[in-house]
Amino acid sequence: MRYLPLTDTDRRTMLESMGAADIDDLFRDVPAAARLDGPIGDLPAHASEMAVERDLARMARRNKTASDTPFFLGCGAYKHHVPATVDYIIQRGEFLTSYTPYQPEIAQGTLQYLFEFQSQVARLTGMEVANASMYDGSTSCVEAIFMARRVTRRKKAVLSGGLHPHYVSVAKTLTHFTDDELDVMAPKVLSGAPGDDLDDLLARVDDETSCVVVQNPNLFGHIADLSALAERCHEKGALLIAVVTEVVSLGAIKSPGEMGADIVVGEGQSIGGGLNFGGPYLGLFACNQKHVRQMPGRLCGETVDAEGRRGYVLTLSTREQHIRREKATSNICTNSGLMALAFTVHMTLLGEEGLRRLAAVNHNRAVEVADRLAAIDGVTVLNDAFFNEFTVQLEGESRSHLRQMAEAGVLGGVSLGRLYPDDGAIERCAVVAVTETQTDEDIGALIEAYEGVAA
Amino acid sequence: MRYLPLTDTDRRTMLESMGAADIDDLFRDVPAAARLDGPIGDLPAHASEMAVERDLARMARRNKTASDTPFFLGCGAYKHHVPATVDYIIQRGEFLTSYTPYQPEIAQGTLQYLFEFQSQVARLTGMEVANASMYDGSTSCVEAIFMARRVTRRKKAVLSGGLHPHYVSVAKTLTHFTDDELDVMAPKVLSGAPGDDLDDLLARVDDETSCVVVQNPNLFGHIADLSALAERCHEKGALLIAVVTEVVSLGAIKSPGEMGADIVVGEGQSIGGGLNFGGPYLGLFACNQKHVRQMPGRLCGETVDAEGRRGYVLTLSTREQHIRREKATSNICTNSGLMALAFTVHMTLLGEEGLRRLAAVNHNRAVEVADRLAAIDGVTVLNDAFFNEFTVQLEGESRSHLRQMAEAGVLGGVSLGRLYPDDGAIERCAVVAVTETQTDEDIGALIEAYEGVAA
């Protein structure tokens, strides 16, 4: 077997050296009743690299890829161009095959990029500090709710109607057995500002509220000014948690920090990451310095070595499970290292200038597409403010229309019926995302597809 | 422009520092008549990575690839499976973006793999030494002819009829203006042993002959025992140059060294290299120690450093052009470094055991395919001895038949009419190559395709 360096001779020599008769001698502590005789039957035997590659390629070919088709899906996962440099860097064995940097003397590569990553995320979100990343946006979000509980010592979280329904589900699941209380608002199909009802949200914040969770741009693509909400939260002693699932938007719109958010969580997949059918992704988590000791997840900090040279270490690990065990801030003991590296490399290539340009291309093209779709009879664009995705309402149920487009080779958006199956008004909606990756031909195909189903 | 780090501010500062008014001040030595005013018209401006990638991908998609189709072409370029490890290693920046190892203290990585490469090539070919590679098989071949002239001080080279016609062309081109004499034999469509007529070849070796060049397996896939020819050459004071275009064959058949060759040249693309539409490939060049100072190309040798540690350097460069100028053994001043690295890595993964197995799979499958083709009415298999490719003769001109198969999606071999356009017997022939990469379905499709054209 190509991955196993021991030869049969090695094996014999080693067994002899320890006085073992055979390999099963070393498994003698396994209860006899549970020992397997030989390879598990029914399962195939080992295969050559060529055979495995061919087998997997066959499965890969059964999927319609975003690059090979006019593609307009978003809702928490976005298709952006990732420079080839990014993938080269994350494949270098020194990054790919290293461990968590617990030995900082031989892990400065990982530690320094984490410090750069934390700095980039903090600046983009308008916060003071950020952690070294989490599993994904949805888990960052629920961790923020738990953090708000620790900070405010209150248990009621208000979740806005524009929050991604998967994020809502995750929050429900993880708070179900704790005594947290969730006040989950239903999404509204409002013309002009679909998703959240900010006035209603404002009204729900009271002295029991630990936090308000609001997504911006929200699931429906709408963007809102969160300043009043932040003010209200702070009056009542609650924290405002802002969720960003399309981090490229931060190149064009006010950061949550500038609008007064206390914690910003998000999905960082858009920068450096591919679609990957939903994972691995990159959870972002940022807050202000005063709350840092209640923050979950790994943190990298600057220090000096024995000769006074600058260096980086994992720090504040007294919050973490391997030290605090059941009193830890979270049970999480990993981050999303390679995805964070991909983010850092891509963000370094972009810089502020590049991100601004990228955001402008995304937004301007989205405006163009929205206007062209709005011109179709039977298609209504609900948003008046959006970044790179927006909601269209059709005259009938959108899911079958979108399947029909897919069969004709156009992936024309996310049908909200899939995410909110029981709501008649929402079932007529779809979210259309536009990035720098669609060609003019792709856009033409999209318009034609909507004309086809609206007709 | 993403590859250019200077900013406009940098440019201004730098120009000022040297008292230059503008950049064109630095180009003032260019005659005014030849200076361009601005970017060359008609040519497009710079483009984003995404745009360039898309543009090239569009061209790439217009080609029918060997993996996506039943594919049986050989004749000097072979489709083999290359392990993913190989491509990872050759992409590491430390190998990919390094220079010729003239500074051995910071180039031991390159130098040591070259030493390993030379050792591997020497052992596979059955020779004592090998160089660090050349452009490709065809240029190695003509360099061997020149080397034989230097060694023997004779000028007549005899080229066998089984030598790849491109190799013959290259030899003709490069000897045309020197006073070398080439005796080029015509290929023979002999049943049993197509390509060479060894008896005729033997008869042509005389006291004027500097070398005999014979390919094994030859272009027609036939393999022959070269021992008698070697003996004859040595009697007459000539060198035997053996050409190997399918280096995997050395895992199954006697090495040219064992059969008495004095120089072995070849194409190493089969190990570690892709098809790449013909380039870059890997020229192999091996000979015995006594002729090493007449050898062309780069050589890596073992030595020690100032502290006595083993190390490697480029050596015997007094043969080379940067020292000897017009008296150099060759004008070549590069090798095929990355391809040699790919060969070395792949060969290290294979080892003797793996190469033997690989060769056995190739040969055994080729035998099976040959037998199945021979069973078709109207198809004759000419070879009785072959490694992984063989010649079939059809009842009509093969080229149109093979084009017809290609249109039906089967790349069923190389039509010899393309390589020898004016020979009626040969125009009915095609060479079919079988490696480890064809599936049973591919073979089924091939048989069906031949049945179709023979019918």
Place this chain on the structure above:
Amino acid sequence: LNEPLSFEIGSRTRTGVDLPEAELETSRLGGLARTEPMDVPGLSEPETMRHFTRLSRMNYAIDMGLFPLGSCTMKHNPRLNEKAARMKGFADIHPLQPQGTVQGALQLIVELADWLKALTGMPEVAMSPKAGAHGELCGMLAIRAAHEANGDPRKTVLVPESAHGTNPATAAFCGYDVDSIPATAEGRVDLEALKGKLGPHVAGIMITNPNTCGLFERDMIEICKAVHEAGGYVYCDGANFNAIVGKVRPGDLGIDAMHINLHKTFSTPHGGGGPGSGPVVFSSRLAPYAPLPFVRKASDGQYELIEEEQAASGSHGESFGRMVAFHGQMGMFVRALAYIKSHGADGLKQVAEDAVLNANYILRQLEGVLTAPFAGSGPCMHEALFSDAWMKGSGLSTLDVAKAMIDEGYHPMTMYFPLVVDGAMLVEPTETESKADLDQFIHVLRGLAAAVKDGETERFKGAPFYAPLRRLDETQAARKPRLTRMHDEAA
């Protein structure tokens, strides 16, 4: 040679991408156009390449040498896996595409799930957990959900003292009290003590097997029986499954839930800290509570995704819900399946055998030099545990030895874990080390042990001397944390 921060060499106006200088249309931004600077520096592409290449060269990695971190299972990461994960058909598909357009992706998830079920002998698997600790959470939530469904929400989870820190943290996260079970003198769970703690308040046990002392829990079947009889469930921390894959099926031991760290057993790269993936297998008793989503092969041969909508109307009504957005770590699934198919059933069995053989070889070659507290407890499994007793009186610690290993060209072993042993050194070679590499490692450790005994204190106290940096001041880092580049710091 320190590498500066990108913040020190880049600038706000430089960029390594070529994008049009389009002016942002602001009329559709609701008055929210960003005006504050981001202050994120950009670099040209060549500068970026060098910056990160140089950084990478300050790391140690499995590609460079033995990585003997016990319990972390740093094994060879095949590049075939990387190549497969980058096939466009897997890497370039959206999680919310119509299912008809992602049949191959769903098929891959089902194939991997089938392998995991077959290898563990358990009937159900949840694929979505994003890492080992997330898998633990998944398993414990299922246990909690099962008890709730039974109308008997118990309060306590038993955890052996040798457990990974994530175990008690996870139990607490699910709202449980944690009660610790002591170890026997031979390093295993004390069965009698365990039985003494069982009762109607006990929701279950979280047990690691092979355990973190590197030993197989001989009494596993009895432990499971006892817990089941007391109405509890058995969660197994599957971090060490690589020691027994293909040799023992956890389902045959009586386990109810176990997570599998794909990177440990199935070689997905650790990546300096993730991304991980931690599918959880379930017994039939817990299967109904497993989280959404699922992927199933329907009777018509189509693969289908079962999410909230289908579950509400179907057979997954008892699922405890969703743990993550979308469907889990697809990229890791592809890598793991590539590895599994490469090994096959015979190869995976060989993996466990070689991992255990290599660890025992190290244990036996070093037990006379270092202290191996459980050397008499039978063969170890995939890792060999040593304590610091052998260097008592030298003035040196486990940490010093670990740092000295860096100067010998090795990453240190796991230190001070498990907690049941003083100054623990936990060595896990994995199956992808050759005998020659093990012999070299043993030789180096023997040399270091001799140096300790010879009183070469400075060589240890000052170590590492030959790493990119000397020892770092962790106290200073934690006292006044500097976690980001300040805006006002000079470039």
Place this chain on the structure above:
Amino acid sequence: LNEPLSFEIGSRTRTGVDLPEAELETSRLGGLARTEPMDVPGLSEPETMRHFTRLSRMNYAIDMGLFPLGSCTMKHNPRLNEKAARMKGFADIHPLQPQGTVQGALQLIVELADWLKALTGMPEVAMSPKAGAHGELCGMLAIRAAHEANGDPRKTVLVPESAHGTNPATAAFCGYDVDSIPATAEGRVDLEALKGKLGPHVAGIMITNPNTCGLFERDMIEICKAVHEAGGYVYCDGANFNAIVGKVRPGDLGIDAMHINLHKTFSTPHGGGGPGSGPVVFSSRLAPYAPLPFVRKASDGQYELIEEEQAASGSHGESFGRMVAFHGQMGMFVRALAYIKSHGADGLKQVAEDAVLNANYILRQLEGVLTAPFAGSGPCMHEALFSDAWMKGSGLSTLDVAKAMIDEGYHPMTMYFPLVVDGAMLVEPTETESKADLDQFIHVLRGLAAAVKDGETERFKGAPFYAPLRRLDETQAARKPRLTRMHDEAA
């Protein structure tokens, strides 16, 4: 930490591939089955990965820092190029496939050829030469063929004394005598001396422009005129085309043939010594003699390959023939075109400007410290030339300074070339260096110059101290060459 040879750690029976243990059928091998051992060791995949990863880490590379090798043009190698070259549609097609199945590949060759013709202002290009020196050969063979066709086979080629060694070697290879032209005191070709050597025996001149002193040959148009008037052809060594691409078209200067090193001007990776690619552009006077094969876009929009068969019956009957099997370095063509399209016409002009600006910056910043013999000859082009005059009397040589640069973290500059200057140091930064990196380099060289003047001899004589190895004994290597691992050496 020396890395052993694979021959020392591997074995004949170990393998890192999984292939069936099929028995070789010998009946169809004509009695020629191999019996002698190959003695080529195999390693498992993890061992192979480590072996070559460790080896790689002993190299210096452009990805790690400035690589100031004059005349070698070590510039950034974009990874986009690597990605494009690996697209299956380019990497996985056979050179002898029916042309209808490779239209995209032929199109790519035509597109690149069109760019090269437009950038050089020349009407024809031969794409097949495999490297720069191979391109030289191509150009000189065309010149020879043209003279033969004119019935006037001349005997002599003029080559300036500052030329690359490949120039005289190539001329000799084509059967010419080489006559050397002296340089003027300002480092350019001596026009009068040149004119004096012209005559009916002169086939042509091989001239490098910008020349190897880093200077543009001001008299280039006159040189070409004089050579043409004498019935000769002008071959230009295009190694330094990167200094003028987009600024000057060689065709406008009167050149008849010029090779282009794709790696120097168009960033294909150097790869530690190849593979290269050296297309040759031709004036209309030489175009008929250009080698086979060609690719052409036919009137029906199809791309077609013109090989021996078509040439014999068509318009390429005067071609001097074929230089290589198949059609040239496709993989390099893809990379070069990716680079060219990325830059576009505006970017390529900027490439030349920045390359020249960076070199002049170094020249002017260092001319007061080192000796710059041609500093008064006008601006340099893409490289700055220094001599060793500034360190006369120090007992140190150019070599010593170069080796000391290694300890400062740099690859040395080109040494002892061109030959027209004593102890030459030829520095070429290229356009892909930032100002900050140039300033750092200048700072280091100033420091070294000061150290030379301060008599810190040992720092130079012993250098490098901080490289993987110290200075290597090249004499021993050449005296009794050990070029391969001996069969009888111990493992």
